[in-house]
Amino acid sequence: MSLSSGLIAAVALAYMAIMFAIAFYGDRRSKPLPPRVRAWVYSLSLAVYCTSWTFFGAVGQAAEQLWAFLPIYLGPVLLLVCAPWVLQKMVMISKQENITSIADFIAARYGKSQSLAIVVALICLVGVLPYIALQLKGIVLGVNLLIGAGADATGTRAQDTALLVSLVLALFTIVFGTRNLDSTEHHRGMVLAIAFESLVKLFAFLAVGAFVTFGLYDGFDDLFSQAMLAPRLEEYWKETINWPSMVVQTGVAMMAIICLPRQFHVTVVENIEPQDLRLAKWVFPAYLILAALFVVPIALAGQMMLPSSVLPDSFVISLPLAQAHPALALLAFIGGASAATGMVIVASVALSTMVSNDMLLPWLLRHKNAERPFEVFRYWMLSVRRVSIVVILLLAYVSYRLLGSTASLATIGQISFAAVTQLAPAMLGALYWKQANRRGVFAGLATGTFIWFYTLVLPLIAHSMGWHLNHFPGLAWLHSNPLGLPITPLTQGVVLSLAGNFTLFAWVSVLSRTRVSEHWQAGRFIGQEISSHPSGRSMLSVQINDLLTLAARFVGEERARQSFIRFAYRQGKGFNPNQNADGEWIAHTERLLAGVLGASSTRAVVKAAIEGREMQLEDVVRIADEASEVLQFNRALLQGAIENITQGISVVDQSLRLVAWNRRYLELFDYPEGLISVGRPIADIIRHNAERGLCGPGEAEVHVARRLHWMRQGRAHTSERLFPNGRVIELIGNPMPGGGFVMSFTDITAFREAEQALTEANEGLEQRVAERTRELSELNKALTEAKGIAEAANQSKTRFLAAVSHDLMQPMNAARLFSAALSHQEDLSPEAQKLVQHLDSSLRSAEDLISDLLDISRLENGKFTPDIKPFAINDLFNTLGTEFTAQAQEQGLKFRVRGSRLRVSSDIKLLRRILQNFLTNAFRYAKGPILLGVRRRGQHLCLEVWDRGPGIPQDKLQVIFEEFKRLDSHQTRAEKGLGLGLAIADGLCRVLGHTLQVRSWPGKGSVFSVSVPLAQAQAAPQAVPSEPKSQSVTGAQVLCIDNEDSILIGMQSLLTRWGCRVWTARNRDECAALLNDGVRPQLVLVDYHLDNGETGTELMGWLRAQLGEPVPGVVISADGRQEMIAEVHAAGLEYLGKPVKPAVLRALLSRHVPL
Secondary structure, three states, X not given: OOOOHHHHHHHHHHHHHHHHHHHHHHHHOOOOOOHHHHHHHHHHHHHHHOOHHHHHHHHHHHHHOOOOOHHHHHHHHHHHHHOOHHHXXXXXXXXXXXXXOHHHHHHHHOOOOHXXXXXXXXXXXXXXXXXXXXXXXXXXXXXXXXHOOOOOOOOHHHHHHHHHHHHHHHHHHHHHHOOOOOOOOOOHHHHHHXXXXXXXXXXXXXXXXXXXXXXXXXXXXXXXXXXXXXXXXXXXXXXXXXXXXXXXXXHHHHHHHHHOHHHHHHHHHOOOOOOHHHHHHHHHHHHHHHHHHOHHHHHHHHHHHOOOOOOHHHHHHHHHHHOOOHHHHHHHHHHHHHHHHHHHHHHHHHHHHHHHHHHHHHHHHHHOOOOOOHHHHHHHHHHHHHHHHHHHHHHHHHHHHHHOXXXXXXXXXXXXXXXHXXXXXXXXXXXXXXXXXXXXXXXXXXXXXXXXXXXXXXHHHHHHHOOOHHHOOOHHHHHOOOOOOOOOHHHHHHHHHHHHHHHHHHHHHHHOXXXXXXXXXXXXXXXXXXXXXXXXXXXXXXXXXXXXXXXXXXXXXXXXXXXXXXXXXXXXXXXXXXXXXXXXXXHHHHHHHHHHHOHHHHHHHHHHHHOOOOOOHHHHHHHHHXXXXXXXXXXXXXHHHHHHOOOEXXXXXXXOEEEEEOXXXXXXXXXXXXXXXXXXXXXXXXXXHHHOOOOOOXXXXXXXXXXXXXXXXXXXXXXXXXXXXXXEEEEEEEEOOOOOEEEEEEEOHHHHHHHHHHHHHHHHHHHHHHHHHHHHHHHHHHHHHHHHHHHHHHHHHHHHHHHHHHHHHHHXXXXXXXHHHHHOOOOOOHHHHHHHHHHHHHHHHHHHHHHHHHHHHHHHOOOOOOOOEEEEHHHHHHHHHHHHHHHHHHHOOOEEEOOOOOEEEEOHHHHHHHHHHHHHHHHHHXXXXXXEEEEEEOOEEEEEEEEOOOOOOHHHOOHHXXXXXXXXXXXXXXXXXXXXXXXXXXXXXXXXXXXXXXXXXXXXXXXXXXXXXXXXXOOOOOOOOOOOOOOOOOOOEEEEEOOOHHHHHHHHHHHHHOOOEEEEXXXXXHHHHHHXXXXXXXXXXXXXXXXXXXXXXXXXXXXXXXXOOOOOEEEXXXXXXXXXXXXXXXXXXEEEEOOOXXXXXXXXXXXXXOO
């Protein structure tokens, strides 16, 4: 069954209204609670320890292993019953030191280190955020169960629920957790609400447990008896207790009581009277025992009565729902929500206090003027805390979204516990080990946190991301339980992190020196007496005379008395040693002693005197050692600095006598022996320098009087002197605060010389730069003109070659047609046939030469623009096979084609041109079989041409790709090229980005190959009808249209000898006349460029319209422009380049003319 969302929302809002009312009452109550009631409220507020983990997750743990839930309850019980003095000592110290958070506690013990407080706050933040996310997950779990959704549903409804809960809890925490600036001022309303929540969640859990035990079964005996006999629980009872994990988790729970930020806050910060712990140390353990009473019965009943698909964490709500008790299920939901909200509220207050006090407040004080009115400062701090609460809860919501359903409540809770317990070594050291120091804490925290993340958090992240543990060094080995111990990876990670933390903490603390401030704080922490009654005199009434006596012990009585009298008169008061000392007198005493003892030692001495404590011998020895070290270090540092600087230094006292100088001062002025000594009047030294001409022109006594006047006036001055030897000395004089004068002398000769040289160099450089700029401008102008001339010449050459090639192709085409017609003449003599063959070969060579020249010109000018598209290799190979098979038959060579159905990505036309050049060379030089084939090389196809030619020597393999390079040693047939084919192929490969290779074996043959990438998508090849092989074209009706009579005559002669019926026309009028005579061609061969600007595509369109049918057409032209070919194809026509190859023309006729 399920409940409506409206009902759940109404109950939740009513419950939150009650919470607000209780908290408001607690804050507004004018009188404090009676001592007994206050002690009960404090004791119940400690139950904030019981979160949704203990409410829902403990049952889930018990469902997996009978006693796995026990450590969470057992740890706090053992600590409070067996060692309550630990918490008592923490409370007493916190009240003495005005502690506001656990970060403040640890930092105060270790020398009040701000950096340590920031580190502790960050660890708490990292450890608690997933814990808060766990509470949101528990609330969403309850809502999902009540509305009938899956327990682990994470849809929009679940996300909205979690976000709404986060915002409501942020509002409650801001209203009742940040009302006051002083963090140690108690939040009575919030604590009262938390105590009420503790009662609600305990009552709800006991109600569900009683219903299960006595409503569904006849008590504990009946429930356990049925559980022992249940077949479904047969394997469950075989599970044994994992004692190592049990012990470790119990220890972690004990440490969590003193380390969890929320637990520290309610136990220590919110404690009003230390004697309240007397009741709490019995009430809280009894509370935990009652909370654990029905965990096992609910877990057993859930496994017996609910389907195995039900999440064990949801048994507390699922059992009442399964038995049709919605009211009890709703009460269980309120109990779980109470467990979650209580934790979230207190944890948010604790974390916001740490973030604001330890991280943001120091930054605010550095970047803003802290000397503002109290109200302004109060507004800043409260705003920072409220914003921190909102940010913390929003981060927890983000953590909830990231966690999703990858881990159970118990797993997240245990990992968070393990993170926070990394503070345990520092806490125990703070309370019981005086030698522990800040360096040890840093080392332990760094080690423990790293091991915690590496062994516990990283595997969880890797599991959710699908990563394998082998990617992280040693992690898979650790998870394989290398030592064979009966512990889980979770327990192992906890043990390793805490062991590393404790070890480094102790080792570094022993080996490093403890600072005086830390030693003094250790005495305050470890020497704290535990008493139920606060000391009646924690701070003694200190008189000024006491401070005077203390100062006289270190700086002397006379100096101390004079200092105190001057301070009293600066305060506008008379000096009365019998008056009580306030904070200003204490601060003055610390400043007076700091110059002798150092700041930290002074703080220890003064505070020990104020509190009436006798300093121990080791404290005095340590302070003396530090003071001695500070004094010696400062003296050595000052002496070393003065002697090693490059300036000369001289110091004159109030009576204008020399008291100090350095070695460099003596070197600069080269004084005679005996002149420089302590107490020598500075006038004697100035006079000596003036007489030597080192003070400039003028009388010596005038220089002495002027310099002495400056010194007596205390006037700072700077000047330069030019010595007779050419050296330039800079003199800087400054008065000292207590009287006297300090002079520095710097040799700046090299600087002045460099300055002069630089000035001269700049002047010469400017002149040279101007000249060079003018030269470069002239060169650039000449270069621009030369470049323009070269480009114009290059373009002119290109146009010339294109025009010449086109004009030559026309007569060449007619000649090829005539030679082909002659070759088909049946009554030719053998000698005539041989002459015809030579003629055809010569014409073919001339055609290749013209095509090569045009291609070379286009390559040089970058006119090739590849059109990269995927296509099947068979499409290319079929065309090449048809083209060269006829030539192979003519030459009597064996030609084989081995294609592939794979698709490649390239420009099919340019790639065809490359392979045509390979095949042309093969047919030109080969004496045996020729093969066009393909090999696959990974993601590429190698298109290869094999021949049995004479081969190419190794030293010539690069030469053959140069323009106009041929190997004359080759015995070729009648035709010879100019050596442009391979140069064109190489250039086209560079344009396409393909790799061209050649392998050759002299005397055996060669292999030319080009590597082409495979297409991304290999579409299923479609069946392509095979080309007809050498079909007869007898009887075909062909119309030839060209404006050149010679071409028409040659075409008619050739086609007639093939058995075709041929009509010829030169323009549209002649075509119209033929149509009127009843001519109906089966195929039209038309030139592209006709007379009067008409094109072949336009004429074909008119012809098809006249015939009323799409008669096939082939455009024959020497114009090979890509845009023209695209226009031909767009008109549904074929393209054939001039001069026409008879074999290609015959294959084209066979394909288009039906027989």
